[in-house]
Amino acid sequence: MPLNKLSAHWARRLESDPRPAYLLIPDLIAEDVRTGRLGARERLPNLRELSQELGLNYTTVARAYAEARKRGLVDSRPGVGTFVRGHAPSLPLRGGSGAEMTMNMPPEPQEPALMARMQAGAAELMARTDPYLLLRYQDFGGSLADREAATAWLRTRLPGCDMARVLVCPGIHSVLAALISQLARPGEVICVESLTYPGIKAISTQLGVQLHALTLDDEGPSAAEFELACKRLKPKALYINPTLLNPTTTTTSRSRREALADIALRFNVPIIEDDAYAMLPLEAPPPLASMAPELTYYVSGLSKCLGAGLRTAFVCAPTETAAKRLAGALRATTVMASPYTNALATRWLMDGTAEAVLIAIRAESVARQALAAKWLARYGVVAHPEGFHLWLPLTSSWSVVEFASFLRTQGVGVVASAAFSTDGDPPDAVRVCLGGSLSRNGCDDALRLIADTLEHPRHPHATIL
Known part of the structure; x- marks a missing residue:
């Protein structure tokens, strides 16, 4: 907007409004941006020009521009000038539901043929099944057909899997709760990664079990620290999420898995291997369960694939004995897995629908990770091309909590690192999920907004407009 029109408009408002000029001018900038009177990246008058046009002293105008910068309304560059900030529009969260990037869920490929196949399989299952059969109590661990399908699915990762040792359960979280309650008493110790699945923190707190954090490096949790803990703390188990670790996306190397398995065998420490993401990458090291089968509870499922x-x-x-004990612990807390859910899962596993959905999710994840790389590569983002979450270190002036909180006001939900920390010293980073009901275009918009926020840090106490 030409200087004379802008200043005339502002001068009239300054005359009629009792607020201090240094507070009113930022409000006028925000109002003009909302109405389109000022556009993104538009240059504002310099301090001397504006003070002369408005009849204000230089200090008052300088204070007004400083307040506008605090609110995230303008950028100032020495020797260049002051410009209106341009930023992506806010996006609705849940209910709306746009850029909810906190829940680590797989993307939902919008492929009509695939969706029709899923619907047809579910419809045929219901048409051919006696509904009362699925409404009755069932033996825990799934029907014979359920366990056969589960065993075949697991054998793609764990060839030595024996159906007699397999249970079909109501979700990974319930399995972890049962295992920890079974392996450790209140006050006893379980070793975990220093950044790990928040559900383990919640379960351990509920059960009074202590978590001992193992430092992470590029190959996974420290084997040396695990061995030292085995000697000094006598842990009751090692919990590990070795493939596409939630939250950092790290995959524990084969050599590190072998080292951890060897230590567990020497000290007779059970391993809880949470391999929820293992089906996503086309290639991954063998499970720890193949290296220490006599100690390892290998846990997988369908929620992440x-x-x-x-x-x-x-x-x-x-x-088999361990499977029966675990079945008893799960029966006491969950009674049984839903027969309806099991029947649908088994149908999709047996007719190839599950594999088809997995392939589509993998392809969609690759596309979304490409978008993430486009917007966030220069910020040191850590990700796997076939996964659907990423780990974003923060090196700007934002604190982690302020960054996550500000993004939420803009309609983008991310999770601060403290939620995953087990050593009390979380890094400056956030986890971002690229899946769920968020469309690919919505994902692109949200990633662009995140990049814009990193490029132009705003004052954490800015007025949100």
């Missing part, structure tokens, strides 16, 4: 609402998990226990 088909959809979070399909609460079906699979466990391959170290022995």
Whole structure:
């Protein structure tokens, strides 16, 4: 807007408004941006020009521009000038529901043929099944057909999996709660990664079990620290999320898995291997369960490779006896997995629908990670091309909590690192999920907004407009 028109408009408002000029001018800038009177990246008058046009002293105008910068309304560059900030529009959260990037859910590929296949399989299952059969109590661990399908699915990662040791359960989280309650008493110790699945923190707190953090490096949790803990703390188990770790996306190397398995065997420490994301990458090291089968509870499921609402998990226990004990613990807390859910999961596993959905999710994840790289590569983002979450270190002036809080006001939900920390010293980073009901275009918009926020840090106490 030409200087004379802008200043005339502002001068009239300054005359009629009792607020101090240094507070009113930022409000006028915000109002003009909302109405389109000022555009993104438009240059504002310099301090001397504006003070002369408005009849204000230089200090008052300088204070007004400083307040506008605090609110995130303008950028100032020495020797260049002051410009209106341009930023992506805010996006609706849940309910609306746009850029909810806090829940780590797989993307939902919008492929009509695939969706029709899923619907047809579910419809045929219901048409051919006696509904009362699925409304009755069932033996815990799934029907014979359920366990056969689960075993075949697990064998793609764990060839030595034996159906006699397999249980079909109502979600990975319930399995983890049962295992920890079974392996450790209140006050006893379980070793975990220093950044790990928040559910483990919640479960351990509920059960009074202590978590001992193992430092992470590029190969996974420290084997040396695990061995030292085995000697000094006598841990009751090692919990590990070795493939596409939630939250950092790190995959524990084969050599590190071998080292951890060797230590567990020497000290007779059970391993809880939470391999929820293992089906996503086309290549991953062998499970720890193949290296220490007599100690490892291998846990997988469908929530991270088909959809979070399909609460079906699979466990391959170290022995048949261990599987029966685990079944008893789960029966006491969950009674049984839903027969309806199990029947649908089994149908999709057996007719190839599950594999087709997995392939589509993998392809969609690759596309979304490409978008993430486009917007965030220069900020040191850590990700796997076939995963659907990423780890974003923060090196700007934002604190982690302020960054996450500000993005939420803009309609983008991310999770601060403290939610995953087990050592009390979280890094400056956030986890971003690229899946869920968010469309690919919505994902692109949200990533652009995140990049814009990193490029132009705003004062954490800015007035949100």
